[in-house]
Amino acid sequence: MLPIELYEGLETAWCPGCGNFALLKAFKQALAELDIRPQDLLVVSGIGQSGKFPHYLSCHTFNGIHGRTLPVGTGARLANPDLKVVCVAGDGDCYGEGGNHLLAALRRNVDLTLVVHNNQVYALTKGQASPTTDQGLKTTLQPQGVPYLPLAALALAVSQSCSWVGRGSATDPVHLQELYQQAISHRGFALLEVLQPCVTFNRVNTYQWYRERVYRVEETPDYDPENELWAYQKAKEFGDRIPTGVIYRHPRPLLEESHPALAAGPLVRQQPERDINQLLADFF
């Protein structure tokens, strides 16, 4: 196990009491437990409070733009599969702005971990509805209440045979650390959604609200995360009871394995030399 101080980053700029603190601590503990050195880890983020996450760590960092963590992380991973890649996004970032990239990532199955910080609200822009905001919730932008159904992202992931689907909660940090470890260790695309109370802009989905609802799915007798129909039922469950833990697991071939170019090792370690006469041969 590596010392946790190794991952110490900048001083945080989150609100006091923000759910993200529990995520940051559990994430660092998971890295230490997994012996992942900072120089072997790339964390890609977008925009939102989750976007700042890698700055508060010590590792390779690419803080890109809103919604685009997945394509950046996928490109990075294809170029250098020796790196552990973790993409960090928010609910607005990943399920809203970057929705098409999530669909593609589910199909691709590149070996990276996507962590979606889900606080069910747009916090950085001060309290508008996100794709996961409860229907009917009144916000500054939706004074009559949000008319849309929240996105059931985990059910979507299960339906698309996502390689690993899990949910953690800031209210259960010990469990969350285990889930980080499992998601990062999983071979294939892992989607870990983490419930993360926003203490400033979401006065409904509070710590208390989550504590009363969240349970560990592995405590369900005989629960089998490789049973797709059961996983689908659990992934759809979000209300009086909210399951956390490994919801679904589905081993699949990796995108990396489909690229013959990667058989000779990471692209970034190759030094391509192409003979010009061979290149021209098709055109004589």
Place this chain on the structure above:
Amino acid sequence: MPVDLNILIGGAAGQGVHSITLPLAKTLMRQGCWVLGTQDYQSRIRGGHLFNKIRLADQPLFSSREGVDLLIALNQETVALHHRELSPRGLIIYDASEVKELPSSIPALALSPETLLPEAQGKAEIAVNAGACGAVLGLLKVPLGPLLALLKEAFEDKGREVVEWNVQAATRGYEQAGAQAFGFSLAGVSPAPEPRLLISGHEAMALGALAGGLQFISGYPMTPWTSLLNAVAQRAPRYQVVVEQAEDEIAAINLAIGASYTGARSLVGTSGGGFCLMTEALGLAAVTETPLVIVVSMRPGPSTGLPTRTEQGDLSFVLYAGQGDFPRAVLAPGTPAQGFALMAKALNLADRWQLPVFLLTDQYFADTQFTHLPGEFPEVRVDRGLATGPAPGVYQRYAYTPDGVSPRRLPGFGPELVVADSDEHTPDGHLTEDLAVRVQMHDKRLGKLKGLVQELGGITSAGAPDAPLTLICWGSSLGPVQEAVARLQAGGTPARMVHLSELWPFPAAAVAAALSKSKKLVMVEMNATGQLHRLLRQETGIKADHLVLKYDGAPFTPEYILRGLSGVV
């Protein structure tokens, strides 16, 4: 008498216009002709009208031209649309099973599937396509052997029967045409001692990318950009390139940025509307100083515009796309050989200066096949511009340096952590709202332009060096303008072409020097507003006397340019 012959092959999409063009063009190129092949097609998979043109000469060719000497009509519509373009010596070859009405004044040669391939009724397409190829060689008095060899090569994987049908139909077409009188002959043209190449602009750029060490390419299909993506993809397994077809252009550019940040030589490309989507991440590449080459292959806009036609209408867009100020380079090749060289140069510039580099092409450049000499595709030097050895002190990805280029390291190659951010950031890569740092970092990035411009020039001149009349053009207009200038000179009007292929940062001093002796300046551009002209005025204060513009979607011809000069010359 010099040979200069225009063949037009027309039909509906799916009838095999390309199946005739490709073997014919290649055979004639191998026989010693200079060949220039252009495509004109609609945005549909079947039906409609499309045509290819093959221009043949015994001298180097730079451009297509107007007029038709040999019309190959696979359907009635082709005759109706093109017979008026036929020259006085012109001839029509037609598929007798499709074409029923012909203008009586024009000699014509009928090809019928029944007589070309009696042994395989129902294979009319093979019969007519191969038969037409053979007939053209028969008319032009060119040996048939090389075509037969090429057909065998092309259809080898479809089985012996298909090869045999093609050979028989081509042979009968050759025999049937032998007795037909035709005013053109290639009997005096013989294969060149050094083999030549028949290559399109995008194919040459794909080779330039591979020779230049390309490792990663991503894109979303869109005409006309797709042909470059395809040309790389077909060679990717052999040359160890990762090709990712993205879910959209936003993903395409972010994939390439991720791969490049990590250290793979990366390329992305698109056309028109696709680049609108990429604009968001263009600034990301710029602010994170991630090397990236972006191909924008132009077609007429706005919006969907004319999807399969050509224009040079996105220069201003590419020069100014993205919020805020940041450095970029914009290159625009005029020939496949330039495309090859500029692609390799773009990859080096992107790595060395850590910024986005554009290559502007268009449908005409993308699809047109030119004849080149292999010597025009030299070995390429690869310069990754990476820092090596241990970093002194704590590594800062965005350390201030005199030329604005910070030592670049790759994640996973040492203990140094590579921190990149789309927010304004400190030298160590972390986000900041320190306004003084913002000014310093902005100046650092923009300061690169001073050094970058030193590496640009890209001025090609042709014609009389001190002619008072100068035609200025850029990108794919090179060939038509070069021929227009040659025709002016031949007609006794001294003229000169100045072609720019490296447009930003604008090589103002070199351009001003190149234009200093001209008395009359004419801008020749494939857009409605003179986008290079605006840039020229902005950067040098030089104003052209006259603009020859075209924006109907069809490429320039020398004739069009000369007509545009009437009243000026």
